Amino acid sequence: MNEPKVCVMLSTYNGAKYIDEQLESLLAQSQVDLHIDIRDDGSSDETVQKIRGYAKAYPDQIRMIEGENLGVIGSFFELMSLMQPIYDFYAFCDQDDVWLPHKLSRAVEKLQSRPSGVPLMYCSSTQMVDQNLNHLNVWPHLPSKPLSMYNALVENCCVGCTMVLNPVTFEQIRANAPSDLTYIIMHDWWIYLFVSTFGEVIFDEKPTILYRQHQGNALGGSNDKxxxxxxxxxxxxxxxxxxxxxxxxxxxxxxxxxxxxxxxxxxxxxxxxxxxxxxxxxxxxxxxxxxxxxxxxxxxxxxxxxxxxxxx
Incomplete structure (x- = not known):
């Protein structure tokens, strides 16, 4: 039986410090046919050179796009627009985390247990860690209220770098992408709103990534009271x-x-x-x-x- 084809969409920006750990953890994913599409959002450090090295070493798995600076929302939407709709599942990835080896296979298993003709999205809790990967706390916890449009309109419960989409979700989001992204708060929130309205969000309370917390995070979890x-x-x-x-x-x-x-x-x-x-x-x-x-x-x-x- 063929392994499911999973496309991981990674947007980078001045992420040279941690990009090696992130990419190594992606390449170590088990039980999936992995493809990594990376769009660099105008980095000025060594990020591009490092990714070029990986793309050369893994030409069948890693593709790199060097783009102008659009910001995180624009970069991820640009990535989606450039993807070929040929994969079984689509995942988003940050540049500075570490994925556990079963992250994608666990997501795929849960998504495959649901009807495939409706919009589906998997997301999970994360094991928050400091810059040196020392464990902090688990976040977010399993939501106590339904993950519906009535929640998603006013709150995002899903961490973007844990999200895995089925083809229905990916193709609908891509086909209906706004020409002006100004009023989208964040790409993951927009997708959570779409799936919670028209399909099903699968929230896994078992952490599947080490979610690094440091001053360079664009957005992320917080240890604050x-x-x-x-x-x-x-x-x-x-x-x-x-x-x-x-x-x-x-x-x-x-x-x-x-x-x-x-x-x-x-x-x-x-x-x-x-x-x-x-x-x-x-x-x-x-x-x-x-x-x-x-x-x-x-x-x-x-x-x-x-x-x-x-x-x-």
Whole structure:
């Protein structure tokens, strides 16, 4: 029986320090026919030279694209647009983690246990580690509430570098990619929103990667206590850095997928957006009973507050 063909999409940017460990862990993946497509996003360090060496050593497995700097969202969408839709599964990868050898085979096994004709996405917890791979804590934990559109519109529960997609998901995301990515918060959040709305998200609480935490992370998990984490988030919303990012992404999602949404989904999304233009009293009334939710109680309280303040 042929091993499943898996395409790993890796975007790099000045990642020379850890790229060797990441690539070695990819090449060590078991029970899959592995192909790695790497797009460098305009690195100025030794990243490109290192990847060229790997591509030369593994020409049947590694392909490299040297691109201009688009940022992480643009780089991953560019990667998706350049992929040939010939694989059984598609995975995203960061440049500085270490994957456990069973990471892809475990994801494939769980995805193959579900009907293949619907959008599917696998994601998992991570073993967070420091720069030297010393274990910190496991994050995120298994969500307690359903992974539905009503969660995904306001919270991303899936770590992008653990995500593995079936062909239905990959082809739909690629075919409906916005021409302007400005209102997409992050590529993994956008995909989580799509799959939770139209298919099934499989969350594996067993960590499958060593998720490196260091000052160079573009985004990632945090060891901060909840009150520090939420103080930082609150500051970002109040000070404008995150102003309207949730509603802008929701509006874009509704625009692109309106015809695929059920009548009830359309109604709930439109109501979420329309109530922002109502009086404070009506916004409070809507926030209290809105169908959209975050996983943790305190996160949900903050969600309602930023909605009432029109900072969502």
């Amino acid at each position: 909840w009150f520090i984490k939420w103080k930082n988030r609150w500051d970002r919303f109040v000070n404008g850095k995150n102003h309207s990012i949730l509603s802008k992404q929701a509006r874009l999602f509704l625009e692109i997928y309106r015809d695929k949404l059920s009548t009830q989904q359309q109604k709930n999304l439109q109501h979420f957006l329309n109530q922002l233009d109502c009086s404070a009293v009506k916004r409070i009334g809507y926030a209290v009973k809105m169908p959209f939710y975050r996983q943790a109680f305190l996160d949900d309280v903050v969600l309602k507050l930023i909605y009432v303040l029109r900072k969502i």
